[in-house]
Amino acid sequence: MEEMTTWSREAILEVYNRPLINLMYEAATVHRQHHAADEVQVSTLLSIKTGGCPEDCGYCPQAARYHTGVEGEDLLTVNHVKAQALRAKSTGSSRLCMGAAWRNVKDDADFDHVLEMVRAVNETGLEVCATLGMLTERQAQRLADAGLYAYNHNLDSSEEYYKEIISTRGYEDRLKTIENVRTAGVSVCSGGIIGMGESHEDRCGMLAVYADMETPPESIPINALVAVEGTPLEDQEPISIWEMVRMIATTRIVLPKSVIRLSAGRTNMSDEGQALCFMAGAGSIFAGDKLLTTPNPDVNKDMQLFDVLGITPMKPYSKGEKPEVNERYKDNADAEKRIKWSRPEHKIVRNEDKSMKGKSVS
Numbered sequence: 001m002e003e004m005t006t007w008s009r010e011a012i013l014e015v016y017n018r019p020l021i022n023l024m025y026e027a028a029t030v031h032r033q034h035h036a037a038d039e040v041q042v043s044t045l046l047s048i049k050t051g052g053c054p055e056d057c058g059y060c061p062q063a064a065r066y067h068t069g070v071e072g073e074d075l076l077t078v079n080h081v082k083a084q085a086l087r088a089k090s091t092g093s094s095r096l097c098m099g100a101a102w103r104n105v106k107d108d109a110d111f112d113h114v115l116e117m118v119r120a121v122n123e124t125g126l127e128v129c130a131t132l133g134m135l136t137e138r139q140a141q142r143l144a145d146a147g148l149y150a151y152n153h154n155l156d157s158s159e160e161y162y163k164e165i166i167s168t169r170g171y172e173d174r175l176k177t178i179e180n181v182r183t184a185g186v187s188v189c190s191g192g193i194i195g196m197g198e199s200h201e202d203r204c205g206m207l208a209v210y211a212d213m214e215t216p217p218e219s220i221p222i223n224a225l226v227a228v229e230g231t232p233l234e235d236q237e238p239i240s241i242w243e244m245v246r247m248i249a250t251t252r253i254v255l256p257k258s259v260i261r262l263s264a265g266r267t268n269m270s271d272e273g274q275a276l277c278f279m280a281g282a283g284s285i286f287a288g289d290k291l292l293t294t295p296n297p298d299v300n301k302d303m304q305l306f307d308v309l310g311i312t313p314m315k316p317y318s319k320g321e322k323p324e325v326n327e328r329y330k331d332n333a334d335a336e337k338r339i340k341w342s343r344p345e346h347k348i349v350r351n352e353d354k355s356m357k358g359k360s361v362s
């Protein structure tokens with residue numbers, strides 16, 4: 001079957017609304033045309049700088065303005081990160097994704113430190129991924145030179161619903177960062193979260209944006225919201241496994257070449273539910289007992305499920321070349337003086353209310 005290059009939101013919605021039993025079958029068929037269905041890529045997500053983020057993402061326990069009990073921590077050391085990478089490799093991961101709770105990357109000593117982490121993890125033979133917030137083209141290039149393989153930057157939802165979740169930056173900033181990553185030759189990982197109160201149309205709207213890209217993301221994480229106490233979305237009801245399977249199957253059909261990552265929310269899924277997600281086209285999971293700050297299944301349990309299903313973990317660099325380290329990543333001479341990212345004007349009352357909680361007005 002030829003890959004479609006243009007998808008309207010309506011056409012995606014038509015796929016999304018097909019009878020689930022047929023949708024799953026179609027998605028499983030497409031999956032087998034483009035991927036080895038008995039291989040799943042395993043990534044470990046490591047928080048290298050936790051909490052204290054200035055943004056107001058309504059789902060995130062790391063936003064400093066909410067009262068979630070997540071303590072701000074300093075950047076990890078390079079040695080610590082390398083040890084975690086080797087541990088992840090020994091338990092079947094092919095990729096280490098390093099996450100920092102930043103609004104955007106700054107050309108400072110912390111970024112230099114992260115570049116050394118990238119180089120150290122590259123040396124372990126794992127694929128190196130990072131998620132550090134908004135990024136200029138030059139910063140993306142320095143990461144690539146340090147040996148970065150992939151960069152994660154999620155669109156989260158449709159452009160319309162994004163405004164209901166985040167007020168401190170705009171959708172166009174997300175798109176610009178993704179473009180910068182692409183220009184630097186780094187593999188793009190970008191996806192969304194379902195269960196935030198968005199409509200089915202919003203879910204399909206996000207997929208339409210990805211499908212419209214000249215080169216869609218190589219990796220698309222689909223997260224189920226983990227409603228954390230203290231965040232504006234704390235009262236959101238969990239989505240059913242059927243919605244997750246439907247979203248994965250639709251993503252599979254619309255973006256047949258991308259690897260779909262079954263990401264946050266797996267602790268609420270049964271083995272059978274996860275198996276349906278793999279059937280419908282999920283080709284990757286995050287391993288490790290924590291996803292940044294929220295719980296995740298134990299890696300041994302994941303491997304037991306793989307055994308039952310006859311799935312093997314994918315080897316590093318199965319889908320792309322290992323980047324060569326180029327020493328010019330150390331050159332900070334041309335750092336941009338001032339990077340302008342947008343600050344939208346709109347307010348999200350729910351987010352503002354949560355940020356005021358616990359602050360006494362006398």
Ligand code: SF4
Nearest residue numbers: 053055057060063101
């Ligand atoms: S999702 Fe990222 S940018 Fe948003 S508050 Fe959390 S750490 Fe900050």
